[in-house]
Structure formats: structure tokens, C-alpha cells
Amino acid sequence: MAAVKAAGREPPVNYVDRTREQYASLGYGEYRWAHEDDPPALVPLTKPLAESRLGLIGSGGIYAVGQTPFTFRDDTTYRAIRSDIDSSQLRATHFAYDLTDARADINCVFPIDTLRGLVEAGAVGALAPSLYACMGGIYSQRRVREELGPQLVARCLSDGVDVVLLVPV
Amino acid sequence: MCHQTVGLIARQLEEADVPTLSMTSARDITRAAWPPRAVFLDYPLGHTAGRAGEPELNRAIMVDTLAAFEAIDEPGAIVDLPYRWAESDGWKDTVMRPPTGDPGGEWVDDRVERYPDPQYQEVADEVAAAATHAGRECAVCVGIDL
Numbered sequence: 001m002a003a004v005k006a007a008g009r010e011p012p013v014n015y016v017d018r019t020r021e022q023y024a025s026l027g028y029g030e031y032r033w034a035h036e037d038d039p040p041a042l043v044p045l046t047k048p049l050a051e052s053r054l055g056l057i058g059s060g061g062i063y064a065v066g067q068t069p070f071t072f073r074d075d076t077t078y079r080a081i082r083s084d085i086d087s088s089q090l091r092a093t094h095f096a097y098d099l100t101d102a103r104a105d106i107n108c109v110f111p112i113d114t115l116r117g118l119v120e121a122g123a124v125g126a127l128a129p130s131l132y133a134c135m136g137g138i139y140s141q142r143r144v145r146e147e148l149g150p151q152l153v154a155r156c157l158s159d160g161v162d163v164v165l166l167v168p169v
Numbered sequence: 170m171c172h173q174t175v176g177l178i179a180r181q182l183e184e185a186d187v188p189t190l191s192m193t194s195a196r197d198i199t200r201a202a203w204p205p206r207a208v209f210l211d212y213p214l215g216h217t218a219g220r221a222g223e224p225e226l227n228r229a230i231m232v233d234t235l236a237a238f239e240a241i242d243e244p245g246a247i248v249d250l251p252y253r254w255a256e257s258d259g260w261k262d263t264v265m266r267p268p269t270g271d272p273g274g275e276w277v278d279d280r281v282e283r284y285p286d287p288q289y290q291e292v293a294d295e296v297a298a299a300a301t302h303a304g305r306e307c308a309v310c311v312g313i314d315l
Contacts, residue, residue, distance in 0.1 A: 008258075009211075009253070010261050012195075013195070014197050015195045015265070016198060016201065017197075018264060019265065021266070022266070022276070025272075026276060033173060033198065033202075034173045034176070034177060034201060036180070036201065036203040040179070040180045040183055040204060041180065041183045041205060042183065042205045042241075042243075042244035043187065043205075044188065045238070049235050057178065059174055060215075063294075066298060068287050068298045068302070069289050069298075070288065071284060071288065072281065072282070072283045072288055073283040073284065074283075091289075091294060092290060095284075097214040098214070101215055101221040103290065104221040105221035105222050107218060107219060107221075107224070108218060108219055108220060108221055108227075109215065109216070111218040111219065115231065118228065118231060134174070135171075136174045136175060141173070144174050144177045144178065145181070149177060152178055152182075153178075153181050153182055156182060156185075157187070161187060164179075165190055165234075166175045166178065166179050166191040166192070167217050167218050168172040168174065168191065168192070168199075169214060169215060169217055
């Protein structure tokens with residue numbers, strides 16, 4: 001039953017339900033989403049962000065000119081992006097979202113200029129020397145847990161980051 | 170699915186003693202994957218960190234995001250940011266639905282084929298990548314040879 005649409009806000013889009021409806025309508029099988037029943041670990045910040053080295057992981061299929069981009073089929077690789085790169089050298093390639101705005105301004109999905117501005121303003125201590133990009137649209141949760149995840153964790157640890165900001169798309 | 174992937178990675182980072190914050194524009198998927206800290210921005214997919222060509226707005230979003238990073242002390246909490254994509258939330262009606270917004274209407278399969286080879290944004294990028302990789306190992310493209 002249709003709700004009356006006033007200027008008021010509507011609840012967030014329920015993507016799990018919409019995916020189920022879409023797959024069913026197009027004759028595809030149902031996808032089993034990850035559902036964590038155990039609460040996540042929570043590690044307290046040891047210092048203010050203004051004194052912290054911040055890492056960034058974006059899943060929007062970002063690569064730098066000169067790098068090989070991602071494939072559209074369960075790609076569990078990642079790209080290291082130098083945090084001082086000119087953002088005009090960044091590209092976006094992905095199968096699951098409208099790339100128009102990301103290609104016009106990469107900060108929509110990989111907020112590198114936004115974060116550099118905040119480092120300059122003193123709100124963030126520093127960016128890690130390498131930022132990371134991956135594909136995200138990976139069907140196999142096992143492959144994320146066993147292949148992509150541990151590699152990114154290892155990279156962040158060896159980069160000596162204090163905190164990590166993650167930006168899915 | 171990206172939101173799910175990132176949620177899983179955020180949990181792994183936190184288990185390795187690295188504090189994380191995940192931005193999200195798919196609140197339900199993020200809640201299911203349950204990362205340690207999250208900030209929800211109610212924008213269409215493709216705008217997790219803001220809008221094209223609006224650096225001041227994006228900076229305000231990030232300032233609020235980082236404030237939540239410092240403030241959240243409950244595992245798995247999601248902070249909802251107040252920003253709206255448009256005066257009306259009508260854009261939500263057609264997300265992953267027929268163009269009319271009616272689930273009973275005619276569906277269009279607009280999903281992109283899962284090409285198994287690298288997908289360049291620009292033709293020139295392929296030339297640039299070939300030059301980078303010619304005859305030697307790439308210094309910047311870590312992880313592609315798994």
C-alpha cells in the first residue's frame with residue numbers, strides 16, 4: 001500500500017530486499033548475504049585523529065593511471081595508491097554502481113582530496129603513504145575473509161597506521 | 170556487496186587492533202555485516218563520501234564522519250548523518266526496481282556483465298598500464314598477480 005509522500009524523509013533503501021526482488025523478477029537465484037550475529041571487536045582510539053596516521057580503503061574499483069584495473073568477476077586483488085597522487089590520475093571501474101559522478105570527481109567514492117584538506121587543516125594528523133583500493137563486489141565471503149582481508153590488514157599494519165577509514169560503494 | 174566486503178574487512182582490521190570507521194550508503198547491508206563503527210550517509214550508491222564537485226559539502230560530511238569515529242564507544246554502532254540527497258526522497262523509489270518504481274511493472278535487467286578481464290575507464294589507461302608493466306614487475310600495482 002502506497003504511503004503518502006510528503007516532504008518528509010523515507011527510510012533508508014533496503015538493498016537486501018530490493019536485491020531479492022530484482023533477482024526473483026529476473027529469474028536469478030537468491031543471494032545469501034553475510035549476517036554477523038556476533039558483535040564486532042571495538043578497539044579504542046589511542047590518540048586524537050588530529051595526531052593519528054589515517055589509512056583509507058575504498059571498494060569502488062579505483063585504480064591509478066599506469067595500473068591494471070580490476071576485472072568484474074570476483075576480483076580479490078587490491079591496488080596501492082600513493083597518498084600524494086594527483087586525484088586527476090585516479091579512475092573508477094565497477095559493475096554495480098553508476099560511475100558518472102565518481103568519474104567526474106573521485107572524492108565521491110575515494111575522498112582523497114577531502115582528507116588531504118583535513119590534514120592541512122590539522123583535523124587529521126597524516127595520511128598513510130599508501131591508500132588502498134579494491135573491488136568490493138565479491139560474491140564469495142570466504143574469499144574476502146581468506147584472500148583480500150588478510151592482505152589489506154597486513155599492509156595496514158606494516159604501514160603503521162593508527163586508524164583506517166573504509167569507504168564501500 | 171561492496172558494503173558487505175568492507176564490513177568483513179573492517180572487522181578483521183579491528184581484530185588486528187586497528188580502529189576502523191566504515192562510511193555507508195547501504196544501511197541494511199552494513200548492519201548485517203556489522204562493522205565496528207559506521208556512519209550512514211543517505212545518498213544513492215556511488216556517493217558514499219559525498220557529491221561530485223562539492224568540496225565544501227564533502228568536507229562537512231567528512232568532519233562529521235571523523236567526529237563519529239572519535240565518539241562511538243559501542244561496538245557496531247551506526248551514526249546517521251543528517252544530509253539529504255534532494256528535497257524529496259523520491260530517488261529511492263526506483264533503486265533496483267522497474268523504471269516506474271512499481272515492483273509489479275516491467276523489470277529491465279541493467280546489471281553489467283561480469284567481464285573476466287581488466288576493465289579500463291579510458292583507452293589510454295591501457296597504454297599507460299602496458300608501459301608501466303613492460304618487462305618488469307610493477308611497483309605500484311600490488312596484488313594483481315595473485
